[in-house]
Amino acid sequence: xxxxxxxxGVLIPMLLGAIAVWTLLPRPEPRAWVVGSMCGLAALLAxxxxxxxxxxxxxxxxxxxxxxxxxxxxxxxxxxxxxxxYAALWFALVTLCTCGMFLLNAAPFLSVATIIxxxxxxxxxxLFVIMLAQQxxxxxxxxxxxxxxxxxxxxxxxxxxxxxxxxxxGGIERRPGETQIAGATFVKPPQDxxxxxxxxxxxxxxxxxxxxxxxxxxxxLFAVELAGTVLLIxxxxxxxxxxxxxxxxx
Amino acid sequence: xxxxxxQLVVGAILFALGAIGFLTRRNLILMMLxxxxxxxxxxxxLTAFGAYHHNTSGQVFTIFVLTISACxxxxxxxxxxxxxxxxxxxxxxxWGNLGETDLPRLVDDTAPPSHPLPTVDxxxxxxxGRMPAGPKQLPSKTPSKV
Numbered sequence: 450x451x452x453x454x455x456x457x458g459v460l461i462p463m464l465l466g467a468i469a470v471w472t473l474l475p476r477p478e479p480r481a482w483v484v485g486s487m488c489g490l491a492a493l494l495a496x497x498x499x500x501x502x503x504x505x506x507x508x509x510x511x512x513x514x515x516x517x518x519x520x521x522x523x524x525x526x527x528x529x530x531x532x533x534x535y536a537a538l539w540f541a542l543v544t545l546c547t548c549g550m551f552l553l554n555a556a557p558f559l560s561v562a563t564i565i566x567x568x569x570x571x572x573x574x575x576l577f578v579i580m581l582a583q584q585x586x587x588x589x590x591x592x593x594x595x596x597x598x599x600x601x602x603x604x605x606x607x608x609x610x611x612x613x614x615x616x617x618x619g620g621i622e623r624r625p626g627e628t629q630i631a632g633a634t635f636v637k638p639p640q641d642x643x644x645x646x647x648x649x650x651x652x653x654x655x656x657x658x659x660x661x662x663x664x665x666x667x668x669x670l671f672a673v674e675l676a677g678t679v680l681l682i683x684x685x686x687x688x689x690x691x692x693x694x695x696x697x698x699x
Numbered sequence: 700x701x702x703x704x705x706q707l708v709v710g711a712i713l714f715a716l717g718a719i720g721f722l723t724r725r726n727l728i729l730m731m732l733x734x735x736x737x738x739x740x741x742x743x744x745l746t747a748f749g750a751y752h753h754n755t756s757g758q759v760f761t762i763f764v765l766t767i768s769a770c771x772x773x774x775x776x777x778x779x780x781x782x783x784x785x786x787x788x789x790x791x792x793x794w795g796n797l798g799e800t801d802l803p804r805l806v807d808d809t810a811p812p813s814h815p816l817p818t819v820d821x822x823x824x825x826x827x828g829r830m831p832a833g834p835k836q837l838p839s840k841t842p843s844k845v
Contacts, residue, residue, distance in 0.1 A: 574772070582728075687773040
């Protein structure tokens with residue numbers, strides 16, 4: 450009972466979030482979306498308030514809450530929307546919020562590249578396929594989730610385990626006998642492992658393309674070659690798998 | 700650093716939401732999009748740790764994640780189109796019984812009927828006259844086999 454009270458800050462939002470997602474998942478009968486969205490917002494506020502309290506820099510905090518909260522809300526809307534086209538557009542918003550988080554993490558090149566690749570290429574291709582496949586209205590399979598109870602329970606078990614581990618590991622609350630917040634000693638960089646020589650940029654050069662390029666084509670050159678090979682094989686596979694026309698060859 | 704923990708929380712939530720979407724949605728394309736959302740959660744984790752340790756390896760790993768997800772999207776779309784050509788539907792439950800015939804079938808959870816688009820009254824044009832005589836049909840070429 451004592452441990453339950455101690456970890457209630459994670460357990461209760463998990464319960465609320467599970468109720469929210471289960472309520473909002475598509476089903477043939479009308480959904481109680483007011484109850485679901487209220488539960489979901491309460492869960493999100495509780496989790497962010499407990500595990501990610503404001504750090505003091507109001508600009509970074511504001512951007513973090515906008516992008517992080519936006520990503521979670523748009524993700525929930527994506528998996529609960531009945532219309533697959535709207536779901537794909539919600540996924541585009543998730544991508545934009547993720548790119549905002551990349552910006553906060555000093556990765557501007559990655560942010561722009563992700564926007565181009567996802568919002569520019571992948572989403573448009575998926576939208577094409579959705580429109581190609583559903584010319585005669587929305588299919589009934591979109592308005593009924595498959596095993597919503599089991600799926601929700603499984604997903605929130607994963608999420609609860611992750612957040613519980615984070616809470617144990619980081620320890621936002623002060624433990625007895627400590628004057629400093631334990632989160633300050635969160636993850637120490639390993640001391641006995643050598644850094645990759647080209648992957649540690651100079652002090653102010655973290656976000657520059659120069660640093661990323663040095664690391665990518667210096668330390669990870671073989672991985673780049675492997676990734677290129679994987680792309681080539683995937684291209685060949687996609688051409689071989691693509692449905693052929695009735696006449697003629699590809 | 701507390702900010703790192705916040706980013707990890709957002710990444711974990713996105714990952715779990717993507718898992719729920721993959722498990723519960725029936726649309727093949729939405730399942731693929733849910734997987735992409737799980738990859739987004741992982742990418743947030745990678746860049747957050749990279750910024751925390753002041754190391755660009757996190758960004759390089761995210762570039763690799765981007766590459767692999769592009770491969771995956773291409774292959775998945777090709778597969779989805781091939782499956783769609785067979786059954787004329789994106790419902791994943793239609794492919795739920797690929798096992799042997801003497802084994803017990805999986806849970807047979809049929810989807811509700813589809814909602815067709817609402818039929819609207821289209822304007823009808825008044826006929827403008829008789830159908831004119833078309834051009835003479837050319838003798839159709841028989842397809843020559845090479």
